[in-house]
Amino acid sequence: MSESGSHPRHALDQLIHTPVRLSIVSALAEAEQVEFRFLRDSIEVSDSLLAKHLATLEEAEYITAVKGHVLRRPRTWYSLTATGRRAFDDYLAALRRIVDHHAEEERS
């Protein structure tokens, strides 16, 4: 997913590096399971847009979905896979490198 090059920005996973998908992955990295409505309400996006981004992450095997019923109501729960967690850790590390790099550039 990352571009080639020596600048740290090339190490950024472009699959995660969008506002909605970053928000999804950040929430899932903190919790074991998160329900669709929590993501929708926290990220403040429409059902269809969120579903589109979730499908992209699911396709990349970054997240998994479990469908079920709670008191007869359908619910979908999402979790981060090991691949997704690794990708997110790498992404955060790359982000921090860029921020540090930028701070160093400003100092010099």
Place this chain on the structure above:
Amino acid sequence: MDQSSSHEMPPAEALGRAGRMSELARDGSRWFGYMLILLGLVTTGFFVGQALTEGWLAAAFAWLYAACVAGLFWYVNRQRVVSRPTALITRRVTFAYVSLVILTSVVNSTLWDDGSLWPCLVALLPALPCWSAAWWVLRR
């Protein structure tokens, strides 16, 4: 929030966004700790009520306990975030709680003489796994 997937996010903004979402998910998962504190209180209240009262008042405590447990079950089912520690300890806490509720019921109904204050002390037993798990979950 920007809904465009092609929006170019500055790294500092991306870090901030990740931090905010982590915090929201963490806050959303605290319910388990609060639920355990309440369950411990309700259970202790039930056993103390059973020990100190009899007749319709003891029955009222039993009904109140059942209603609170049903309410907590409803509350649990409404939650949208399950934290990693919650997923890790739910089974163990449930097993310890149910075992200690059974043990407390048996001990309090067979061992003590009337007027003894021991049932009130033993009533704390089922709450211990709840409160220790709540402390463990909430301090994280």
